[in-house]
């Protein structure tokens with residue numbers, strides 16, 4: 535089975551300058567190790583909120599490291615130094631507006647300020663790039679979605695759509711643990727064993 539290469543980028547002035555310890559990469563990594571059942575490798579980067587540096591990091595992960603998926607965390611808000619969506623848009627080939635819409639919809643179930651995030655999704659070459667908010671707990675919230683007390687899905691997390699998107703970009707077949715996040719694919723796109 536082809537391995538999915540995933541880039542993780544934590545964008546935080548204070549974490550990058552050692553004011554506090556970065557919790558973004560550990561939160562992303564912990565969630566992915568819980569949710570993915572197919573093989574993947576990780577490339578991690580911690581950068582301050584500097585647009586040229588973010589653009590350079592995203593381009594390197596996609597063009598040189600060959601990532602199929604890049605998840606960023608932080609710098610999506612309205613503050614002057616929040617420039618992650620601007621950097622993503624600057625290096626994108628195409629935008630994927632549904633991811634930002636879905637994340638804000640999910641986040642409204644957790645915080646009333648969800649609409650302050652300008653987070654977006656985009657495609658560059660073979661890679662899907664997604665901006666998650668900087669608050670470490672927002673990572674699980676947006677990837678996994680909203681569930682009731684019994685674990686039934688109320689609003690699907692964005693990861694439900696990621697494996698099929700990577701498949702449409704001619705990347706590897708990504709499988710998730712349905713107890714964490716059920717990935718959706720049309721029947722014609724499923725592997726024979728799954729039908």
Ligand SMILES: Nc1ncnc2c1ncn2[C@@H]1O[C@H](COP(=O)(O)OP(=O)(O)OP(=O)(O)O)[C@@H](O)[C@H]1O
Nearest residue numbers: 544546547548549555556557558608609668669670
């Ligand atoms: N990488 C991180 N590690 C730990 N906590 C973080 C991280 N990024 C953000 N946070 C927490 O989430 C909050 C909101 O994140 P946001 O991206 O808006 O950060 P910020 O206030 O711009 O500051 P900074 O860029 O210095 O992290 C932060 O104030 C901080 O408490």
Ligand SMILES: Nc1nc2c(c(=O)[nH]1)N[C@H]1C(S)=C(S)[C@@H](COP(=O)(O)O)O[C@H]1N2
Nearest residue numbers: 608609610611641647650651667668669672
């Ligand atoms: N799930 C979730 N989404 C969230 C938040 C959060 O705590 N959880 N914080 C909101 C707030 S207060 C802001 S300002 C924006 C931008 O956050 P960022 O600059 O850390 O990316 O994300 C919003 N979306």
